Amino acid sequence: MTPFDQVTSLAVPLIRDNVDTDAIIPSREMTSVSKHGLADGLFAGWRYSDAKARVPNPDFVLNQPRLAGASILLGGANFGCGSSREHAAWALAEYGFRVVIAPSFNPIFRANCVRNGIVPVELDPTPIAAEAGAITVDLPSQTVTGASGHWPFAIDAEAKAMLIGGLDEIGLTLQRRDEIAAFRAADAARRPWAY
Amino acid sequence: MPGYAATMMKPRTAFDKMWDAHRIADLGGGTGLVLIDRVLLHERTGGIALKSLADAGRSVHAPDHAFATMDHVVDTLPGRTDRTIMPTGRDFIVATREAAQAAGITLFDLGDPRQGIVHVLSPEQGIVLPGVTLVCPDSHTCSQGALGALAWGIGSSEAEHALATSTLRVKKPKTMRVTIDGRLAPGVTPKDLALHLLGRFGSTGAKGHVVEYAGEAVRALDVEGRLTLCNMATEFSAFSALIAADETVFAYLKGRPYAPSGAAWEAAVADWRDLASDEGAVFDAELCVDAAEVCPMVTWGTSPQQAARLDGAVPGLDTVAGRDTREAYDRALAYMGLESGAPLIGLPIDAAFIGSCTNSRLSDLRRAAALLQGRHVAPGIRAICVPGSSQVKAAAEAEGLDRIFLAAGFEWREAGCSMCFFAGGESFGPQQRVISSTNRNFESRQGPGTRTHLASPETVAASAIAGAIADPRALA
Numbered sequence: 186m187t188p189f190d191q192v193t194s195l196a197v198p199l200i201r202d203n204v205d206t207d208a209i210i211p212s213r214e215m216t217s218v219s220k221h222g223l224a225d226g227l228f229a230g231w232r233y234s235d236a237k238a239r240v241p242n243p244d245f246v247l248n249q250p251r252l253a254g255a256s257i258l259l260g261g262a263n264f265g266c267g268s269s270r271e272h273a274a275w276a277l278a279e280y281g282f283r284v285v286i287a288p289s290f291n292p293i294f295r296a297n298c299v300r301n302g303i304v305p306v307e308l309d310p311t312p313i314a315a316e317a318g319a320i321t322v323d324l325p326s327q328t329v330t331g332a333s334g335h336w337p338f339a340i341d342a343e344a345k346a347m348l349i350g351g352l353d354e355i356g357l358t359l360q361r362r363d364e365i366a367a368f369r370a371a372d373a374a375r376r377p378w379a380y
Numbered sequence: 381m382p383g384y385a386a387t388m389m390k391p392r393t394a395f396d397k398m399w400d401a402h403r404i405a406d407l408g409g410g411t412g413l414v415l416i417d418r419v420l421l422h423e424r425t426g427g428i429a430l431k432s433l434a435d436a437g438r439s440v441h442a443p444d445h446a447f448a449t450m451d452h453v454v455d456t457l458p459g460r461t462d463r464t465i466m467p468t469g470r471d472f473i474v475a476t477r478e479a480a481q482a483a484g485i486t487l488f489d490l491g492d493p494r495q496g497i498v499h500v501l502s503p504e505q506g507i508v509l510p511g512v513t514l515v516c517p518d519s520h521t522c523s524q525g526a527l528g529a530l531a532w533g534i535g536s537s538e539a540e541h542a543l544a545t546s547t548l549r550v551k552k553p554k555t556m557r558v559t560i561d562g563r564l565a566p567g568v569t570p571k572d573l574a575l576h577l578l579g580r581f582g583s584t585g586a587k588g589h590v591v592e593y594a595g596e597a598v599r600a601l602d603v604e605g606r607l608t609l610c611n612m613a614t615e616f617s618a619f620s621a622l623i624a625a626d627e628t629v630f631a632y633l634k635g636r637p638y639a640p641s642g643a644a645w646e647a648a649v650a651d652w653r654d655l656a657s658d659e660g661a662v663f664d665a666e667l668c669v670d671a672a673e674v675c676p677m678v679t680w681g682t683s684p685q686q687a688a689r690l691d692g693a694v695p696g697l698d699t700v701a702g703r704d705t706r707e708a709y710d711r712a713l714a715y716m717g718l719e720s721g722a723p724l725i726g727l728p729i730d731a732a733f734i735g736s737c738t739n740s741r742l743s744d745l746r747r748a749a750a751l752l753q754g755r756h757v758a759p760g761i762r763a764i765c766v767p768g769s770s771q772v773k774a775a776a777e778a779e780g781l782d783r784i785f786l787a788a789g790f791e792w793r794e795a796g797c798s799m800c801f802f803a804g805g806e807s808f809g810p811q812q813r814v815i816s817s818t819n820r821n822f823e824s825r826q827g828p829g830t831r832t833h834l835a836s837p838e839t840v841a842a843s844a845i846a847g848a849i850a851d852p853r854a855l856a
């Protein structure tokens with residue numbers, strides 16, 4: 186996973202409440218047994234006027250030429266609700282998004298973002314959307330900065346450490362192999378019915 | 381190591397007891413390394429998790445405690461094979477089968493009489509037990525909290541983590557108790573209760589909390605009704621849901637294939653009795669509902685919180701403001717082809733669907749069949765019934781329910797998720813109005829442009845007969 190430090194980019198305003206993971210990556214776009222090849226299907230239901238033929242819908246914000254290559258997404262409340270599919274985070278990451286700023290996130294989606302190098306920033310996106318130019322999201326100092334404002338945000342220490350270090354959680358946990366084995370052995374004696 | 385029993389410690393919630401019993405280490409910042417007792421997988425996401433694990437040179441730590449099924453991608457038409465209507469579905473099926481074999485985990489494959497929707501078969505087989513931690517890369521895993529377990533949905537990377545280490549790194553969630561006092565009126569179902577809670581408290585009403593459903597109305601539910609109620613906790617933005625295990629659960633589990641037996645059963649039940657929340661345990665949040673206020677419900681919009689009394693009308697923006705913005709409200713009405721103030725009963729439908737992990741168990745099918753007996757669906761209505769598991773299907777057929785559904789003009793399918801969600805296979809079609817016993821009415825959930833109204837199986841059956849949204853109480 187790419188370690189995250191700071192990102193400066195225009196922000197794509199998709200400020201709708203309850204954007205669900207089906208909207209982020211529709212089921213029909215998840216056609217291979219793989220984490221890759223999903224960027225094209227990102228927001229397919231909205232992004233294309235004909236999803237099969239990939240005819241872009243000019244009214245959808247992602248299709249504005251000036252926002253091509255932007256890596257910050259602004260969303261509405263309860264962003265990423267619905268199905269727990271990690272494909273939503275994979276698709277956003279593969280498309281190039283490194284940050285999603287929304288007033289609130291679905292908890293599973295937020296965790297999936299962190300695992301895939303996307304910073305979930307819990308902030309009201311309205312003032313940020315008023316920025317004409319690029320904004321900077323700085324994770325070590327937990328701030329979003331634009332020409333007209335400066336917005337501090339909160340994030341879990343664990344999530345922050347993982348994002349900054351680009352860490353693989355499994356490797357981290359496997360370092361505790363012996364502790365886990367000892368716990369399981371004691372637990373099996375306590376709750377034999379669970380084993 | 382604290383056990384479950386209330387000792388000299390301060391009173392604990394059922395969740396606290398399970399958390400304490402599973403916490404291996406404190407990782408700081410409120411995050412714990414938590415022991416995971418059971419991992420469930422399905423072919424839509426399980427194959428990917430097992431494959432990436434193997435690709436990274438890692439193995440499944442406790443293969444005896446991991447299970448996989450085929451439910452999301454497989455067809456539900458009679459005579460199904462690995463080939464699916466979804467163009468690349470076969471790849472998911474084959475990849476999951478191969479990966480499950482290589483990992484040495486039990487697979488409930490096509491043709492296995494135990495196959496079914498993961499959240500239906502797990503209680504049925506006694507895989508989920510009170511007091512276990514159970515995870516599955518599927519957001520409706522919270523259903524299984526109905527058995528008194530701590531069960532929650534995770535992402536694929538977390539599934540890999542759970543498989544590789546028998547643990548997860550979890551930020552300790554907050555707790556919420558939702559107490560339903562009194563008794564549900566006759567004709568009011570657990571599905572109506574779930575929709576009532578969403579309509580009243582909104583789709584973020586339980587955000588990030590472990591919800592414990594309590595109170596007389598909840599105690600009175602059988603296990604299948606409890607599964608329906610807990611199922612929709614993910615629509616409530618809960619981390620998970622649970623109902624403290626009681627005699628109803630013990631009686632349900634006794635003799636199930638993966639449940640303990642003999643002396644182990646007695647020991648287990650003794651442990652499970654201590655799992656309930658202690659008197660005086662403090663929850664981070666509390667909601668209270670009078671069961672008498674709950675009536676049959678149906679959704680009118682594209683979020684499960686957009687639910688109204690079945691005998692009511694599409695609410696005006698003034699009543700839903702504060703929850704839905706004007707934009708969200710207008711967008712939902714435009715998508716659904718509805719106008720503010722339109723009565724819900726009598727709204728013509730194109731299709732009716734009974735199925736999904738919410739409402740596809742034997743009791744659901746029995747109640748729907750009781751209304752369908754001797755009746756027929758209205759002309760032009762496409763009506764489909766998909767049992768939640770092969771075991772439900774066999775049990776329903778043994779008592780003749782299939783013949784009632786077929787005689788009434790319903791399709792009778794093989795077990796699976798089917799048209800609960802559209803994965804590129806079958807769908808209902810654009811602008812088709814569907815009354816559905818499922819859990820999500822998101823845009824295009826059941827097919828591009830499809831308009832979904834969520835309701836109980838009874839309401840679905842009554843509406844199929846009427847050809848329009850109808851009140852099942854008028855038929856009973």
Ligand code: SF4
Binds near residue numbers: 452520735736818819
């Ligand atoms: S039945 Fe529907 S909600 Fe349940 S697991 Fe299957 S796709 Fe998900």
